[in-house]
Amino acid sequence: MDSELIGLLIDSFGKILLPGLAMTLPLTAISFALALIIAVAAALVQFANVRVLRQLARFYIWVIRGTPLLVQLYIVFYGLPNVGVTLEPFPAAIIVFSINTGAYAAETVRAALESVPVGQIEAGECVGMSYLQVMRRIVLPQAMRTAFPSLANSVISLMKDTSLAANITVTEMFMATQRIAARTYEHLALYIEVAIVYLLFSTVLTKLQRMGEKRLSAYQSRKE
Amino acid sequence: MLLKATNVHKTFDNTLRVLDGVSLSVEQGDVVSILGPSGSGKTTLLRCLNFLERADEGRLEFGGREYDMAHTSKRDIAAIRKKTGFVFQSYNLFANKTALQNVTEGLIVARKIPRDQADETGRRALAKVGLSDRCDHYPSQLSGGQQQRVAIARAIAAEPQIIYFDEPTSALDPELIGEVLAVMRQLADDGMTMLVVTHELNFARYVSNKVIFMEHGRIVEQGPAREFFENPREERTRAFLQTVGDRLSPQDKE
Numbered sequence: 177m178d179s180e181l182i183g184l185l186i187d188s189f190g191k192i193l194l195p196g197l198a199m200t201l202p203l204t205a206i207s208f209a210l211a212l213i214i215a216v217a218a219a220l221v222q223f224a225n226v227r228v229l230r231q232l233a234r235f236y237i238w239v240i241r242g243t244p245l246l247v248q249l250y251i252v253f254y255g256l257p258n259v260g261v262t263l264e265p266f267p268a269a270i271i272v273f274s275i276n277t278g279a280y281a282a283e284t285v286r287a288a289l290e291s292v293p294v295g296q297i298e299a300g301e302c303v304g305m306s307y308l309q310v311m312r313r314i315v316l317p318q319a320m321r322t323a324f325p326s327l328a329n330s331v332i333s334l335m336k337d338t339s340l341a342a343n344i345t346v347t348e349m350f351m352a353t354q355r356i357a358a359r360t361y362e363h364l365a366l367y368i369e370v371a372i373v374y375l376l377f378s379t380v381l382t383k384l385q386r387m388g389e390k391r392l393s394a395y396q397s398r399k400e
Numbered sequence: 401m402l403l404k405a406t407n408v409h410k411t412f413d414n415t416l417r418v419l420d421g422v423s424l425s426v427e428q429g430d431v432v433s434i435l436g437p438s439g440s441g442k443t444t445l446l447r448c449l450n451f452l453e454r455a456d457e458g459r460l461e462f463g464g465r466e467y468d469m470a471h472t473s474k475r476d477i478a479a480i481r482k483k484t485g486f487v488f489q490s491y492n493l494f495a496n497k498t499a500l501q502n503v504t505e506g507l508i509v510a511r512k513i514p515r516d517q518a519d520e521t522g523r524r525a526l527a528k529v530g531l532s533d534r535c536d537h538y539p540s541q542l543s544g545g546q547q548q549r550v551a552i553a554r555a556i557a558a559e560p561q562i563i564y565f566d567e568p569t570s571a572l573d574p575e576l577i578g579e580v581l582a583v584m585r586q587l588a589d590d591g592m593t594m595l596v597v598t599h600e601l602n603f604a605r606y607v608s609n610k611v612i613f614m615e616h617g618r619i620v621e622q623g624p625a626r627e628f629f630e631n632p633r634e635e636r637t638r639a640f641l642q643t644v645g646d647r648l649s650p651q652d653k654e
Contacts, residue, residue, distance in 0.1 A: 295492035298452050302486040303506025303554060304478060313509060317496050395496050395538040 181362060185369055188356050192370050196349035196377065203266070203348060204335040207273035211334075212327070214278030219285035220311065233282065240279035246340050248272050253344035269341040277334050281327055288323035289315060321392045328385035332378045339374070349373060401461070402428045402593055403449075403562060408458035408469060410444055410617075418444045419455065420617035426562065426595060431588045433604035433625070434597045436614035437640070442597040443489075445614070446564045449595070450486050451477045463561065482510065485555030485563035489570050491547040493539040499526060499550045500535040503557045511558065525553035529583045545576030549583055556587065563587070565596040581607075601648040605629050613637050 218236060221229040240248070253268040263271070292315045300310035342351035353370040357363045403426040410419035418441045426432055434442045447453040449460065451472060458469040463483055467476060493502050503522035507513040513521070526535055529549035539547050548568055555563050568584065569577040581600065585607050588594060598604060604611050604625060611628040613621045621634045629648070632638050
């Protein structure tokens, strides 16, 4: 490897990392927070068997999981202007990523809700709690702990998938890399470099997942 | 009379008749054991009385009011449940709550009792079942017997007028059954009204004052415990006691 290339890589590292920190991570964090709200809502209406809303949730999950994320991005960003809805790239990306991740996370949360023994719901109702109180205080906390590893997986997937936002002109770190590559023609080196930054990010997220799991497992079999 | 259920019917999946016109009444301070082979409808009866299962038909008199069991409103059910306790075969403790929190959860959330007051009540209830030193343990850190005692503490903490026990010792290892039965005997001595579905003949014989024997969703025989065991009227009861009678130990008498 010649020194010129090494210089370019060092020089470009900051230019890739910066939009990573300033765009990729916030995009991931905001989208996931919203996705979680959507997921819990879509899971709860199914779990509690709420009429109409349950079907609506199934339909949402069916459509979103059945279509490509890239196509969803195109529909919202390039398609909606045809009916008068024009969105800035960043909000468009947030909307698509949260709706997309929400559909997958909804299934995770639903399965986790179902894993809580039904006897605990009955016990809660027998001590006078309402169904909603039992859900909020007993079932949901346990379900979220069960769902945590899968949800952490979703965060890592989402973080990598934000690279697709380059297609709708969001200047996240993959787009930043593309720009440098277009100027310098060092495609191989630069795309490997951005891959390493993604790897760095997901390694940190994995570490956070491990720490989180340890803390959350407090009530599960911490024998004396 | 504290509780009276009349002509309770329950069918599962439109075909399986689990309760076929059951009537019973419970006086204040009664300890009633419900015996019977499995599938006789004992557990379903208990669950219908607390509306965990919805009876197809039946009347319930409780707390000075009468309810149509098939059409009792959510509100009435909540009101009834605040005056009753339920102890499950599989304990059903809240896995994400400590022993003390299991006991206080209903007090704080459902009854709006201030936390420190609820904590005090909870500690007293746990002391009563001999678990003062386990307040901060999670269910997963407790033995089956200890978990069931926490469940009993949870049931008594709200000072219910009656506690339903659904086979409280059936899920326990043999060596853990005794500690749970001892707590139940203590409750009986304190005058707690209890309706107990059980296979423990010694409990039925020596702790409860009344026994109900069920089969095929009907009450075959009911009466004072001593009479039931020493002088059963029905042929079917005699046959049942003959097949299970070797589990009854006369020397256990106090």
